[in-house]
Amino acid sequence: MTDFRLTAQHTDGDLALAYITGELDLATAPRLRTQALALIEQGHRHLILDLAAVTFCDSSGFNALVGIFRCAKAADGTLVLAALPDRLERLLDLTGLSALLPAYPTAAHALVAHTCSPDTATA
Template sequence: MTTPTDDAHLSVQHTSGPLAVAVVTGAMERHTASAVRSTALDVINQGQPHLILDLTGVTFCDSSGLSALIGIWHGANDADGSLALAAVPARLMRILTLTGVDTLMPIHATPADALAAHRATRRTGGGEKALPRTL
């Protein structure tokens, strides 16, 4: 069970043109995940369709949190952008792997690694492939 101090928050730490790096903290569960998704989609819709989420501070994630991440991924793809995850806690990484969500979006050890990969992908003209909206 989570406490009010575990509320999940998303705060943008850095923007550069169409890219934003945001930090998610707290518990992503049924009471908080929709706010994280909404905030991330606002960032995407305000001109940063390429989003890197630093998940270092995520203390808990249930199916609602997982659904929020998938919704953010869809929003980024719909805006011709991308979603990458960085510093994913071990418990959340297990969930991403078990559900196959780790195959949808790049996962990096650190936000710096995610930034470097994003820059390299943009330089070479590559990008993540959008999969059908069947999830």
């Protein structure tokens, strides 16, 4: 079995920060998608995924991120990525998805941006 773990830290009512560890591939992408969508269904429509500990990401993992983005958007939420591995950052740039999926150097930067954004401010 491929190493993978999603650890969620809820930092606000509608915000969840999740740390992804391991490989995002054909074997783990469905778990990533299921666990991230469960966070959205629990009311955490704004997701920050910290990918600093991702060691590999193939097209299945990439597609899971796109699917999570679509579900967050359908829930009137957002998906933000943090600490992208270089290869995944290049893939987002090449596909044009970097315009839809904001990325920050660290989860702390993403949290500050979320807090300061009028679109995601909570009452």
